[in-house]
Amino acid sequence: MLSTADALATLLGAAAQIAGKETLPTLEAINRVLAADVISPLDVPPMNTSSMDGYAVRVSELSQGERRLPISQRIPAGHAPQPLAEGTAARIFTGATVPPGADAIVMQEQTEAAGDEVTILHTPKAGEWITQQGADIRKGATILPAGTRLTPQALGLAASVGCANLEVVRRVKVAVFFTGDELTMPGEPLKPGAIYNSNRFTLTGLLQKLGCDVTDYGIVPDKLDATRTTLRDAAQGHDLILTCGGVSVGEEDHVKPAVEAEGRLSMWQIAMKPGKPLAFGAIRRTAAPDAHDTGSNETFFIGLPGNPVSSFVTFLLFVRPFLLRLAGVRTVTPRALSLRADFTQRKGDRRNEFLRARVNAAGGLDLFPNQSSAVLTSTVWGDGLIDNPPNHAISAGETVRFIPFSELLN
Ligand code: AMP
Numbered sequence: 001m002l003s004t005a006d007a008l009a010t011l012l013g014a015a016a017q018i019a020g021k022e023t024l025p026t027l028e029a030i031n032r033v034l035a036a037d038v039i040s041p042l043d044v045p046p047m048n049t050s051s052m053d054g055y056a057v058r059v060s061e062l063s064q065g066e067r068r069l070p071i072s073q074r075i076p077a078g079h080a081p082q083p084l085a086e087g088t089a090a091r092i093f094t095g096a097t098v099p100p101g102a103d104a105i106v107m108q109e110q111t112e113a114a115g116d117e118v119t120i121l122h123t124p125k126a127g128e129w130i131t132q133q134g135a136d137i138r139k140g141a142t143i144l145p146a147g148t149r150l151t152p153q154a155l156g157l158a159a160s161v162g163c164a165n166l167e168v169v170r171r172v173k174v175a176v177f178f179t180g181d182e183l184t185m186p187g188e189p190l191k192p193g194a195i196y197n198s199n200r201f202t203l204t205g206l207l208q209k210l211g212c213d214v215t216d217y218g219i220v221p222d223k224l225d226a227t228r229t230t231l232r233d234a235a236q237g238h239d240l241i242l243t244c245g246g247v248s249v250g251e252e253d254h255v256k257p258a259v260e261a262e263g264r265l266s267m268w269q270i271a272m273k274p275g276k277p278l279a280f281g282a283i284r285r286t287a288a289p290d291a292h293d294t295g296s297n298e299t300f301f302i303g304l305p306g307n308p309v310s311s312f313v314t315f316l317l318f319v320r321p322f323l324l325r326l327a328g329v330r331t332v333t334p335r336a337l338s339l340r341a342d343f344t345q346r347k348g349d350r351r352n353e354f355l356r357a358r359v360n361a362a363g364g365l366d367l368f369p370n371q372s373s374a375v376l377t378s379t380v381w382g383d384g385l386i387d388n389p390p391n392h393a394i395s396a397g398e399t400v401r402f403i404p405f406s407e408l409l410n
C-alpha cells in the first residue's frame, strides 16, 4: 500500500498547469488564480499623506515648544497643496497630500485654533503622522506573483496600484459522475435498498468552492457499457474526470475496467483511513482540442471511493491540491496546527488515520465518537482532521497534527 505522502507526490508530479488564460475585471476575479505577476506601476501611497486631521508644520520652527502660527492654507484629501509658507501651519485632513516644506503633522487634539491662527501645544518629531510616499508599495515591485489565488485582500492590493483588469488562469473544467444502482436524487421517493446521492452535493460544493467549471453527468448505473460511454463523453472538453464509487474490486465495480478500456489507470491502495482505494489515470480524447483546451490528447481521471466520508477526505487531501496545481497555484499544502488531544484513543490503526475532530473552548481537540467512513455527520460536527500516523495510539494531553477544514475547504 502507498503512503499518503507518496500518493500525493505522484499526483502533483503529474499535474501540469493548464494553458488557458483570460482577462477579467478585477472586481470579478475573486478566487481566481493569477496567470501573470502583478507589478506596481506606481508608489503607494503615490505622495506623502497625512494620517491625521491636524496641522502640517515645519519641526524646526517649533523647537521652542508652544508656538502660535498663522494658518496659511486648508488641504482636504484629493486636493493639491501649495508649498508651506515659512512661519505658518497648514490645516490638513486624513489622506491629504502633505505640502512641500512641511515635515510633520500635529494632530488637532494637540492644538488650539482661533480664527486664522493655531497654537501648537506639542513638539512633533520629523515625519510624525506622515505616511511616506511608497510606504506600502514601491513602483516596480511584484505585489502578487503568478499562481496567487485571489483573496479579497489581494483584489484590494491590485486595485491600490490601479489594476482595473487581471490576467487569470481559465477555470479548470471538471466532469463528475456518480456510480451506483442504489443512488437516488433527493426529491424522488426512496425505493427499498436505495440511498440518496449525498456525494453529489458534497463533491459539487467542493468543486464550486475551488472555482471549477463543473459538468455533472449525474448517476451512472453499475454497468460497464454505461460507464465507458460516460467516460468517453466526459473526456471531451474537460481537464479532469472525477468519479465517485465503483473503484473497489467487486463485480459491481465497473470503473476500473472502464478506465482501462478507455485510457490508462493506476489503482492505488493508499494506507489511509478513511479512503483506501483511489484510482488515478487518464482517458483518451477523440475530438480535436479546441482553442481553450490544453492540447493534450487525454483527460485526467481520478476515481474516489463511494463512502461519503472517504470521498470527502480523499477529495480534500488529493483532488483539491491536484486541481489547484492544474490552475497553477504553487502552495497547495494546507497548514496544519499542533493541538492538544483532549481524548484518548487506545488503539492506533495500521493505516494513516484522518480523524474528524473539533476544537473545544479550552483550545484542545475533541473527537467525534463515530469515525466510520459512512457517518457523514462527523464531517459537519468536526472542524478539521487529525492526521494520525500509522500504528499510533493517542493519549489525552498529547500534541497532534490537526488540519483545519478552513485550510482544506477554500
Ligand atoms: P462503492 O465505492 O461504490 O463500493 O460504495 C461504497 C459505499 O458508499 C456504499 O455503501 C455506497 O452505497 C455508498 N455510496 C456510493 N456512492 C454514494 C453516493 N454518491 N452518495 C452516498 N453514498 C454513496
Ligand code: MG
Pocket: 179, 180, 181, 245, 246, 252, 306
Ligand atoms: Mg458502488
